[in-house]
Structure formats: C-alpha cells, structure tokens
Amino acid sequence: MAQHDHxxxxxxxxxxxxxxxxxxxxxxxxxxxxxVNEADMYNWEVAIFGPxxxxxxxxxxxxxxxxxxxxxxxxxxxxxxxxMWHPNIYENGDVCISILHPPVDDPQSGELPSERWNPxxxxxxxxxxxxxxxxxxxxxxxxxxxxxxxYRKWRDSKGKDREYVEIIRKQVLATKAEAERDGVKxxxxxxxxxxxxPVPAPDEGSDVFYxxxxxxxxxDGDSDCCYDEDDSGNEES
Numbered sequence: 001m002a003q004h005d006h007x008x009x010x011x012x013x014x015x016x017x018x019x020x021x022x023x024x025x026x027x028x029x030x031x032x033x034x035x036v037n038e039a040d041m042y043n044w045e046v047a048i049f050g051p052x053x054x055x056x057x058x059x060x061x062x063x064x065x066x067x068x069x070x071x072x073x074x075x076x077x078x079x080x081x082x083x084m085w086h087p088n089i090y091e092n093g094d095v096c097i098s099i100l101h102p103p104v105d106d107p108q109s110g111e112l113p114s115e116r117w118n119p120x121x122x123x124x125x126x127x128x129x130x131x132x133x134x135x136x137x138x139x140x141x142x143x144x145x146x147x148x149x150x151y152r153k154w155r156d157s158k159g160k161d162r163e164y165v166e167i168i169r170k171q172v173l174a175t176k177a178e179a180e181r182d183g184v185k186x187x188x189x190x191x192x193x194x195x196x197x198p199v200p201a202p203d204e205g206s207d208v209f210y211x212x213x214x215x216x217x218x219x220d221g222d223s224d225c226c227y228d229e230d231d232s233g234n235e236e237s
Contacts (some may be wrong), residue, residue, distance in 0.1 A: 075117035087148035
C-alpha cells in the first residue's frame with residue numbers, strides 16, 4: 001500500500017472512531033448501530049426504527065453504511081438491506097440523497113454543490129437526513145419512478161389514494177418477524193422512541209454503540225424528536 005493510502009487509512013479510521021464515540025455519548029434517537037465486523041471500522045450496520053405518527057411507525061429497517069478510505073473527504077454509501085418502497089431508494093436499496101453525492105458541480109442534477117457532501121457532514125447528519133427523507137420524499141429526481149408517481153397520487157388526493165401507504169404498512173409489518181428474531185423491541189410511541197437508555201459499560205462486551213435515546217439537553221416535547229400526525233411530506237406539486 002502506498003504511503004498516501006496509509007495516511008488516508010490512519011486519518012479516516014481515527015475520524016470514524018471519534019464519530020462512534022460521539023454517537024455513543026450523544027446518540028440520535030431511533031437508531032441502533034453495530035460494526036458488521038469488529039475488525040473493520042469501514043462497514044457499519046444500522047437498524048432504523050420507524051418514527052411514531054408516520055407511515056413507518058413500528059418498522060425495523062436494516063441498512064449498511066460503507067465508508068471510503070478517504071472519509072470524510074468522500075461520502076459513504078448508504079444501502080437499505082430491508083425492502084423499501086420509496087421515491088428516493090433504488091430497488092437494490094441504495095439511497096439517493098444529495099448529502100451522499102460527491103461535491104462536484106453538476107448542473108444536470110438540479111442539486112447545488114452546497115447540498116452535497118462536504119467534510120463537515122458526518123454519520124449523525126446522514127442518519128437525520130435519511131429519517132427526514134423517509135417522511136418527505138424528493139419527487140423531482142426519483143430513484144424509483146413508480147413509487148414517486150404513487151406518492152404524488154397519495155399526496156395530491158390528500159390521503160384518499162391509499163396505495164402508497166398500504167405498501168409501506170405491509171413492509172413495516174414484514175419487519176416485525178426480523179425484530180423478533182433479533183430480540184429487538186421496536187418503539188411505537190413517542191415516549192418509547194425518545195426514551196433515554198444508559199450506554200452499556202465497555203466491559204459488558206456489547207458491540208451496540210447506541211440505542212434509541214435522547215440527548216441530555218432535550219426536554220419533554222422537544223420538536224427534534226416529534227412528528228406531526230399529518231406529516232405528509234413536501235408541499236410542492
């Protein structure tokens with residue numbers, strides 16, 4: 001391996017270890033993270049709990065984050081392992097979201113360079129962007145055109161056209177068996193979703209780095225953790 005690559009590996013591993021530590025100390029509610037292999041800092045497995053009061057409530061969605069060796073200068077890839085019907089998720093599970101696109105100027109994409117990846121982004125901002133994307137799809141450049149058309153029908157009919165929602169609810173129900181297999185209790189109320197859980201002590205040998213729980217400075221009713229009943233996504237038509 002060239003000296004240049006060695007430097008990249010050393011700095012990216014250090015960056016990832018620091019992020020893991022930060023996420024352990026100040027977690028993002030609704031997520032659980034493990035390393036796919038403890039010897040490999042570049043592959044993380046993510047479990048996402050569907051936020052209460054959204055179509056995804058009660059869902060247990062698994063994904064992988066794969067980091068490049070020059071992270072954080074290049075973005076990681078985010079792929080769902082669970083089947084997801086969504087305008088911005090490809091059939092193979094890859095998530096199409098501006099924050100994960102390299103910061104090049106591409107007028108064709110309709111994205112501003114400022115919306116794309118930059119080294120100040122991190123796993124925390126990616127996780128929050130993915131949750132936001134689930135609830136508010138971007139239908140302007142869809143990865144799944146059929147899902148996008150169906151989502152627009154649901155939105156434009158003010159919820160009367162139920163096809164989009166019914167597919168998502170079926171997928172949510174299908175995840176229950178996997179949650180049971182993994183021994184995971186999925187939160188279904190805001191109180192459970194935002195509950196503060198103690199971080200396991202290192203000597204407990206747990207490779208779960210953080211669970212669904214809240215920052216110390218979040219008061220009851222903090223809007224960061226709450227979703228409106230009618231959280232119906234983008235207003236643009």
